[in-house]
Amino acid sequence: MADVAALAGVSSQTVSRVSMGLDNVRPETRRKVLTAMAELGYSANVAARALRYGSYGTLGVIAHRLARTGESRTVEAVVEAARAQGYTVTLVDVESPSSDEVTAAAARLSHQAIDGLVIIRAETATPDTLALPHRMPVVVSDSRFVGHHPAVGADQIDGARRATQHLLGLGHATVHHVAGPADSGPAQMRADAWRAALTEAGRDVPDVLRGDWTAGTGYEIGRELAADLDVTAVFCANDETAAGVLRALHEAGRRVPADVSVVGFDGIPLAEHLWPPLTTVVQDFSGIGRALVDLLLQQVRDGRALDDVHTLVPVELVVRASTGPAPGARRRDS
Amino acid sequence: MADVAALAGVSSQTVSRVSMGLDNVRPETRRKVLTAMAELGYSANVAARALRYGSYGTLGVIAHRLARTGESRTVEAVVEAARAQGYTVTLVDVESPSSDEVTAAAARLSHQAIDGLVIIRAETATPDTLALPHRMPVVVSDSRFVGHHPAVGADQIDGARRATQHLLGLGHATVHHVAGPADSGPAQMRADAWRAALTEAGRDVPDVLRGDWTAGTGYEIGRELAADLDVTAVFCANDETAAGVLRALHEAGRRVPADVSVVGFDGIPLAEHLWPPLTTVVQDFSGIGRALVDLLLQQVRDGRALDDVHTLVPVELVVRASTGPAPGARRRDS
DNA sequence: AGCACCGATGTTTACGTAAACATCAGCGGA
DNA sequence: TCCGCTGATGTTTACGTAAACATCGGTGCT
Incomplete structure (x- = not known):
């Protein structure tokens, strides 16, 4: 200069x-x-400017396994929303969403130049075990943190309930559920809502089948489901898992949706182009991203934390060809 | 303090x-x-430390449409590799990979605290029109920048050639190609290599069908392909497009691979669980990410640019159920 | 003409840290 | 006993910028 x-x-x-x-x-x-x-x-020189001005124009994001669909779409939306507000995003990817790893990631980020922190998922972390930098504005996309940090989440419960009711409405006696990992908050909520919807309708609640969000385990579990001729409706915790289930059903010669109906969750772009096109619960990832950034910047600007804000972003059930009347119902029709 | x-x-x-x-x-x-x-x-205070020390411990990444599969996997790999070297990553997502947008993104990033810059794709940008911050270390995952900036790329040409030869080897008379957008470097390279492989084998070269990487256009183009009974082999520029083509073939009642064989490109996790499981050219995204970070940090540490380095990361053809002998070949067999 | 005011520009200072240098106490050897 | 050395700690300064304040020349008014 x-x-x-x-x-x-x-x-x-x-x-x-x-x-x-x-x-x-x-x-x-x-x-x-x-x-x-x-x-x-x-x-x-940015460092000098930041030193003088006290702000970095950067938000930190802690994501878990970025390459997973929901994750990268949320991150993209956060990046987008941040840009619209004149901020850039510094990203840290953690292997597992445990308290330790998230805490370590937050520490790493707080050694970087950030004005606020977005935690995309803190699945196994709890408010008590999660140590965050002093006075750092935070938002979490996990509703279990309500009362501790401002949270934004899709309406998991409504989505899972509507998926289950959609299948029941088609005449299926009950609905099987391929869940996400046990340590995942959203997976838990989806499973709970599915169970509640079945109970509410007075139906049998089959055992939960425990997946891990991947198509691979969806396929393995799908092979068991395909072998059980009583299974006519499957609600999968996400679209990848549903893809694996679909493949297993095809391989076993079970027709979709004539013999078995399948519903996914997330609304990935590929869902429409699986075979058959997948009925799924579509999440508004960019809405979530915007809400996260809005809540965070509000705190950054006010200089104080918002404790008990919880934004619930609505989901939408998109019905495609992977769901149809239950075989029994169809038989009654003819 | x-x-x-x-x-x-x-x-x-x-x-x-x-x-x-x-x-x-x-x-x-x-x-x-x-x-x-x-x-x-x-x-x-990081700004003060950076001011004093002259380094930020942060790399900038310019990505194009993060939510697209190849993109987010490369970014994840870069984040991972950077972390292994003690760096974090600041991310900017551009709408389109044009010179203007990439230049603007680089300017935005240079106003952030970064020590070096990774440009994941600069498709329509050319070395001449791409203005980068003064003396900023840069790597590009686009081989057209060889001689201008260090570049890292998957071996697009080898992948496309092997995909085409695989199909020819199965007895197909020729191979149709659903390409990526015309302004994409990798799409161009894949199309060129496909054309070269056909020419080399003395086969007819059908018109290129121009997609845009999405499953949606894959589906639209797939409907045309399905209507043409001469089409027995399709090489798609990426796996999403291939998914759309598969769906169109299913809807038209064309059997895969009995009537038509389909090959994708990228090796997304879902490829194995499409129906039928997709033969595809698998890219080593994490290898690319590591190579990018290595090349960049080498420059950051030496304080000088490496001009003519070009790392070519090998690809692998994974054969699954979506490809099989040409209908003609089968007929000859029986 | 003289004065008040305003816009353009210069000077000083502070931001928080870490390197470079200074100081100081204690200890061993002559 | 005194000197010099060593390790622990304090003091000064510079990093590059922008706010706050100072200055200076011109303009319009009386």
Whole structure:
């Protein structure tokens, strides 16, 4: 900056004014400064600016297994929403969503230059075991943190309930559920809502089949389901798992939806192009991302924490060809 | 820091020494300082440290449509590799990979605190039109930038060639190609390699069908392909497109692979669980991510640019059930 | 003409840290 | 006993910027 000032024959403060885009600089002076800046390849030092100004223009994001669909779509939405507000995003990916790892990631991030922290999922972490940097604004996309940190989440319960009721409404006697991992909050909520919907309708509640969000275990569990001719309706905790189940059903010669109906969860772009196109509960990831950033920036700007805010983002059941009348119901029809 | 020093009854320099983990501090003094730090919830100011030290411990990443599979897997790999080297990652997502947007994103990032820049794809950008911050270390995952910036890329050409030859080897007279967007470098390379493989084998080269990486256009193009009974083999520029093509073939009643064989590209986790499981060219995304970070940090540490380095990461053709002998070949068999 | 005011620009200072240098106490050897 | 050395700690300074304040020349008014 001093070099630029010397070359342009002005003070460093004038260089600062030009670089900040203030308007109380004579056009001629501004031009001289800009020329000097270009010549020297000058650009402002961010660290110094942040030091002076007290803000970094950056939000930290802790994500868990970024390449998983829901994860990357939420992150993309957060990045997008942050950009709209003039912030960039620093990303840390954790192997497992345990308290230790999330705490370590938060510590790593707090050693970076961030103004606030978005925790995409803190599945096995609990409010008590999760240590966060002092006075760091935080939002969590996990509703178990209500009362501790502001939270944003899709309406898991409504989605799982509607998926289950959709299948019951098609005449299926009951609905089997391929769940997500036991240590996942959303997986738990979806399983609970499925169980509640069955109970409410007075139906048998089959054992939960425990998946891990991947298509691979969906396939393995699907092979067992395919072998059981009593199974006519399966609600999967996510679309990947549903893809695995579909494959297993095809391999076993069970027709979808004539013999078995399948519902997914998430609404990944590929869901529409699986065979048959998958009925699924679509989450509004970009709405979640926007809500997360809004809640976080509100705290950053006010300088104080919002404790008990909880934004519930609605979901939508999109019915496609993977669900149809129960074989029994159809038989009654004919 | 001054407060901590006062509370611990030492100088700020001693606090700094403790916080940097230097060992020339008496255990008793260290303990006092740590106690004071804990009491005041002190943590070092990153901007000041960066200002003093000249480095941020952060790499910038410019990605294009993060939620797309290949993208997010590469980003995850970069994040992972960066973490292994003690760096975090700041992410910017651009709508389109044009020079203007990438240049703007680089400018945004250079206003952030980064030590180097990873450009995941700069498809429509060219070395001439892409303006980057002065003296910023850069790597690009796009081989068209060889000679301008260090580049890392999967061996697109080998992958597309092997996919095409695999289909020809199964007895198909020719192979149709559903390409990626015309302004994408990798899409261009895959299409060129497919064309070359056909020409080399002395086969007819059908018109390129122009997709946009999505399953949606794959489906639309697939409906046309399904209507053309001469089509027996389709090589898709990525797995999503292939999923759309598979769906269109199913809807039209064309059997896969008995009537039509389909190959994808990327090796997304779902490829194995599409119906039928998709033969595809698997990219080593985490290898690409590691190579990108290695090349970048080499420049960051040496303080100088590596101009003409080009790392080619091998790909692997994984054969699954979506490809089989050409109908003609089968007929000859029987 | 003289004065008050305003806009453009320069000067000083503070942001929080860590390197470089300074100081100081204690200890061993002559 | 005194000197010099060593290790622990304190003091000064610089990193690059922008706010706050100071200055200076011109303009319009009386």
